[in-house]
Amino acid sequence: MAEPTDDLQPRTRRAPDLLALAVGLVSLVTAVFAIVGFVPPLPSFDPRWLLAGGAALVGLLLLTNSLRQPRERGGS
Numbered sequence: 724m725a726e727p728t729d730d731l732q733p734r735t736r737r738a739p740d741l742l743a744l745a746v747g748l749v750s751l752v753t754a755v756f757a758i759v760g761f762v763p764p765l766p767s768f769d770p771r772w773l774l775a776g777g778a779a780l781v782g783l784l785l786l787t788n789s790l791r792q793p794r795e796r797g798g799s
Contacts, residue, residue, distance in 0.1 A: 753777075
């Protein structure tokens with residue numbers, strides 16, 4: 724007789740990661756601004772600092788994610 728598999732159990736749907744969604748949308752808007760050549764009229768604001776800060780934030784997030792302990796998965 725065949726053993727039951729995990730495929731028969733209903734899959735639970737996970738909620739989207741709101742932080743990743745927000746960062747993705749900001750990145751998309753920034754990329755569109757860069758393509759069309761639009762620079763927001765902010766006094767004494769250099770958009771290169773925003774790019775550098777975003778790169779540092781992504782690097783920090785990747786570093787902290789690699790140091791986290793893996794989660795234990797439920798099941799057998």
